[in-house]
Amino acid sequence: MIRTVITGITGRMGSTLLRLSRDAEDLRVVGATERPGSASVGLDAGLAARIGALEVQVSDDLGRALDAAKADVVIDFTSAEVSVAHAKACAERGVAFVCGSTGFSPEAAQALAESAKQVPIVAAPNMSVGVNLVIRVAAELARVLGPGFDVEVLEAHHRMKKDAPSGTALRLAEVLASALGRTQDDLTFARHGQIGARPANEIGVQTLRGGDVVGEHTVYFFGEGERIELTHRATSRDQFGLGALRAARWVVGRPPGLYDMADVLGFQRTS
Numbered sequence: 001m002i003r004t005v006i007t008g009i010t011g012r013m014g015s016t017l018l019r020l021s022r023d024a025e026d027l028r029v030v031g032a033t034e035r036p037g038s039a040s041v042g043l044d045a046g047l048a049a050r051i052g053a054l055e056v057q058v059s060d061d062l063g064r065a066l067d068a069a070k071a072d073v074v075i076d077f078t079s080a081e082v083s084v085a086h087a088k089a090c091a092e093r094g095v096a097f098v099c100g101s102t103g104f105s106p107e108a109a110q111a112l113a114e115s116a117k118q119v120p121i122v123a124a125p126n127m128s129v130g131v132n133l134v135i136r137v138a139a140e141l142a143r144v145l146g147p148g149f150d151v152e153v154l155e156a157h158h159r160m161k162k163d164a165p166s167g168t169a170l171r172l173a174e175v176l177a178s179a180l181g182r183t184q185d186d187l188t189f190a191r192h193g194q195i196g197a198r199p200a201n202e203i204g205v206q207t208l209r210g211g212d213v214v215g216e217h218t219v220y221f222f223g224e225g226e227r228i229e230l231t232h233r234a235t236s237r238d239q240f241g242l243g244a245l246r247a248a249r250w251v252v253g254r255p256p257g258l259y260d261m262a263d264v265l266g267f268q269r270t271s
């Protein structure tokens with residue numbers, strides 16, 4: 001039995017993870033957290049997340065939750081800043097960490113990597129198996145099509161999403177740039193005004209926000225007389241959650257290090 005602690009349990013992903021974990025025979029939720037000051041602190045986590053009683057009390061501090069319950073792994077979908085602090089709490093206690101948060105600054109990414117020197121961490125901007133396959137296929141298409149095709153990434157998400165572009169779109173753009181021998185400097189995040197002709201090496205990354213869109217990503221390869229569009233549409237958060245649980249099962253017992261979903265799925269890394 002793998003003992004998990006789930007953070008941010010009233011959030012869109014936290015509540016999904018709690019429900020999926022409750023239904024998994026090999027996992028046991030032994031701790032749950034929410035933001036300090038949240039009305040759900042002290043309540044039963046299952047009741048707070050509206051999935052039925054779980055007999056696990058919501059804590060407002062991951063360190064204290066870990067000290068109270070012997071956990072194997074923490075699953076965290078909160079925000080980049082909170083995830084950095086949570087990864088440190090895990091590193092100090094020798095607990096594995098699965099991080100789904102996005103919006104990492106270079107400094108926050110470095111702080112996460114520091115914690116991964118002490119414990120195994122899986123961090124991925126998208127834990128759906130389908131998206132991770134799309135990332136691989138996109139890299140392969142870019143390599144084969146080469147510089148004759150203009151590459152653009154478009155993402156759409158719900159109106160509550162805080163970071164832009166999505167972590168998945170950023171990962172796609174980085175992988176495409178690497179496949180085409182380009183750099184971060186070739187990424188263009190918005191266009192407005194008299195922008196002139198498109199630079200040949202540019203990779204555009206564009207963002208849409210609205211309604212309840214769970215998550216959509218399209219890579220366009222615009223050629224002469226033809227175009228290829230590679231799209232992933234998530235219609236439920238369950239695939240992100242199931243991917244995170246797969247990562248949690250995989251990461252327990254691994255040596256310290258920063259792992260990606262490509263490692264969990266046994267893919268060769270694309271960048």
Ligand SMILES: NC(=O)C1=CN([C@@H]2O[C@H](COP(=O)(O)OP(=O)(O)OC[C@H]3O[C@@H](n4cnc5c(N)ncnc54)[C@H](OP(=O)(O)O)[C@@H]3O)[C@@H](O)[C@H]2O)C=CC1
Pocket residue numbers: 007008009010011012013014033034035036038060077078079080082099100101102103124125126127128163167240
């Ligand atoms: N890798 C992947 O596959 C996916 C990644 N994501 C990413 O996961 C993150 C969360 O997304 P989502 O679930 O939609 O966001 P939500 O805002 O719905 O959930 C985040 C939850 O974390 C809580 N929280 C904030 N601070 C703390 C804290 N210190 N301790 C514990 N809990 C805290 C929030 O509380 P409060 O509301 O009070 O702030 C909220 O309940 C985002 O970065 C998103 O981009 C999302 C889906 C898939």
Ligand SMILES: O=C(O)C1=N[C@H](C(=O)O)C[C@H](O)C1
Pocket residue numbers: 102125126157161162165166167168169214215216
């Ligand atoms: O915030 C979300 O909702 C999502 N965030 C992830 C991202 O930023 O890529 C993954 C998914 O598309 C949903």
